Amino acid sequence: MKTDVVVVGGGGTGVAAAIGARSQGVNVVLLEKNATLGGTTARSIGSISATQTADQKRAGIVDTPDEHFEDMGKFSQEHGDRPDNDALARILVDNVPETVRLLSEWGVVFLGPLDEPPHRKPRMHQIMPNSAAYIFHCERHARKIGVDIVTQARARKLLVSNGEVIGVEFERADGTVETIEATRGVILAAGDYAADPEFKGKFISPAVGATEAVNPTNTGDGHRMALALGARIINQDMFGGGMRFVRPPKPAWQSRLPPWRWLMRASNLALRIAPKSAVRQFLMGFVTTVVVPERGLFRDGGILINKKGERFADETKGMVFDMAYQPDGVGYIFFDGGVAKKYTQWPHYVSTAPGIAFAYLQDYEKTRPDLFRRGETLEALAGKLGMDAATLQNTVQTYNASTDARGARLAIGGGPYYVLGPVKNYINYTDGGLAINTSLQVLGKDDVPIPRLYAAGATGQGGLLLKGHGNHLGWGFTSGRLAGQTAARLAPRA
Numbered sequence: 017m018k019t020d021v022v023v024v025g026g027g028g029t030g031v032a033a034a035i036g037a038r039s040q041g042v043n044v045v046l047l048e049k050n051a052t053l054g055g056t057t058a059r060s061i062g063s064i065s066a067t068q069t070a071d072q073k074r075a076g077i078v079d080t081p082d083e084h085f086e087d088m089g090k091f092s093q094e095h096g097d098r099p100d101n102d103a104l105a106r107i108l109v110d111n112v113p114e115t116v117r118l119l120s121e122w123g124v125v126f127l128g129p130l131d132e133p134p135h136r137k138p139r140m141h142q143i144m145p146n147s148a149a150y151i152f153h154c155e156r157h158a159r160k161i162g163v164d165i166v167t168q169a170r171a172r173k174l175l176v177s178n179g180e181v182i183g184v185e186f187e188r189a190d191g192t193v194e195t196i197e198a199t200r201g202v203i204l205a206a207g208d209y210a211a212d213p214e215f216k217g218k219f220i221s222p223a224v225g226a227t228e229a230v231n232p233t234n235t236g237d238g239h240r241m242a243l244a245l246g247a248r249i250i251n252q253d254m255f256g257g258g259m260r261f262v263r264p265p266k267p268a269w270q271s272r273l274p275p276w277r278w279l280m281r282a283s284n285l286a287l288r289i290a291p292k293s294a295v296r297q298f299l300m301g302f303v304t305t306v307v308v309p310e311r312g313l314f315r316d317g318g319i320l321i322n323k324k325g326e327r328f329a330d331e332t333k334g335m336v337f338d339m340a341y342q343p344d345g346v347g348y349i350f351f352d353g354g355v356a357k358k359y360t361q362w363p364h365y366v367s368t369a370p371g372i373a374f375a376y377l378q379d380y381e382k383t384r385p386d387l388f389r390r391g392e393t394l395e396a397l398a399g400k401l402g403m404d405a406a407t408l409q410n411t412v413q414t415y416n417a418s419t420d421a422r423g424a425r426l427a428i429g430g431g432p433y434y435v436l437g438p439v440k441n442y443i444n445y446t447d448g449g450l451a452i453n454t455s456l457q458v459l460g461k462d463d464v465p466i467p468r469l470y471a472a473g474a475t476g477q478g479g480l481l482l483k484g485h486g487n488h489l490g491w492g493f494t495s496g497r498l499a500g501q502t503a504a505r506l507a508p509r510a
């Protein structure tokens with residue numbers, strides 16, 4: 017096989033790269049190891065932060081890339097002295113408005129823009145009805161303009177001749193190994209290593225290495241292929257993740273809506289004019305699906321127990337990665353009637369989708385009955401969870417007796433008792449990306465660009481601190497698009 021540009025990976029970054037290259041009039045082959053495109057992109061919440069978009073203008077918001085750049089810096093302060101890659105951040109903020117325009121042109125419909133402090137203006141655009149719609153529209157557009165998409169094709173190795181990358185070796189589902197030559201360039205858009213126990217264990221910690229990823233097939237293949245050519249990874253210890261409620265047995269009807277543009281536009285309009293209570297009910301489907309429980313629940317007296325009813329960690333100390341070593345890797349948030357009462361109204365919410373809505377305990381009882389258990393007594397609650405009542409009673413007694421365990425928290429009081437869960441720790445993404453230059457070329461030995469090799473999105477994060485919501489996807493689609501255009505403009509090898 018021979019083509020002009022080969023893209024490795026069919027998440028948001030890869031499809032954007034393929035479209036970017038194809039729009040320059042060259043031939044493009046996209047290799048995706050799974051049976052369908054999507055990657056983490058199709059499993060994300062789906063927000064993109066951007067300025068000067070049609071949605072911002074419609075809402076009368078005057079905003080600029082400069083302000084976006086400054087506000088990103090406010091999030092990044094959370095990382096202390098860790099340097100950001102300002103040159104790449106500049107590329108992101110300057111080009112993400114065009115990315116959002118193109119996504120809309122290809123069929124994507126957004127809700128918003130929504131507020132996310134410390135962004136000083138609402139600039140978070142939430143895709144409707146869910147992030148799989150990115151892939152639906154981008155894949156359709158890519159096929160329409162002639163991108164050749166090959167699924168179940170796992171790239172294994174970069175082919176090199178005279179120091180230049182000239183193609184990719186890949187493996188089909190039946191184990192057949194083939195090669196594809198790229199006369200102009202190869203773009204690595206193979207996502208991150210969130211599902212690779214070896215990299216996570218080595219770069220972050222053994223417990224993180226043992227923790228499940230939201231996307232089980234991103235195993236750092238792009239990173240590995242580039243490392244073999246002398247590339248390096250920046251911020252290899254950074255990742256996003258933590259405790260989430262498990263997925264509902266059946267997705268909420270709202271998120272099962274087909275992503276057709278006319279339907280999403282109609283829904284968007286309806287949301288703007290519908291009564292607040294109806295809008296809230298609609299949004300609950302999102303706010304109680306695979307979201308993060310508020311840490312306040314623990315500060316206010318909730319404890320984390322395992323399937324056997326045992327408390328196994330200090331739940332107030334951020335991420336409890338020991339959960340990976342508990343039965344089935346799950347936990348339950350247990351609390352008494354006092355905490356329950358508190359979490360029925362503002363400002364004590366169980367979960368939120370930033371800028372969209374807040375969910376309280378009664379919302380979980382109604383929209384996520386699979387996560388909600390209530391028992392008048394500890395025995396009754398343990399029975400509902402299939403736990404040994406004596407173990408749960410012992411957990412409560414031991415906790416109440418230990419001021420070390422409780423800290424400033426009140427002892428667990430009388431019934432009724434509640435459990436929300438299962439919760440599980442997930443690694444959402446890893447932030448370690450290959451070092452790249454501002455042309456998105458992968459840097460090799462002594463930081464010299466490896467000829468004809470590009471990386472984008474999570475694979476090519478290049479030291480960018482993408483804190484806050486909506487910048488990972490913004491970077492993926494934007495860097496992919498630009499890498500595709502740049503590779504396509506190279507003169508072909510003789």
Ligand SMILES: Cc1cc2nc3c(=O)[nH]c(=O)nc-3n(C[C@H](O)[C@H](O)[C@H](O)COP(=O)(O)OP(=O)(O)OC[C@H]3O[C@@H](n4cnc5c(N)ncnc54)[C@H](O)[C@@H]3O)c2cc1C
Pocket residue numbers: 024025026027028029030047048049050053054055056057058059060061062063064169170171172205206207208230231233234235237238443444445472473474475485486487488489490492
């Ligand atoms: C729960 C969750 C919520 C999130 N919410 C948001 C959000 O709202 N906003 C935001 O900005 N970011 C969000 N993120 C992060 C964001 O989704 C990712 O950073 C982004 O999707 C990465 O895009 P990508 O295209 O680089 O990688 P991916 O989308 O993961 O695509 C990589 C693709 O490469 C393929 N691949 C891997 N190896 C090979 C190989 N050897 N050969 C061929 N193909 C290969 C994979 O199968 C995959 O399809 C979220 C992440 C999670 C998990």
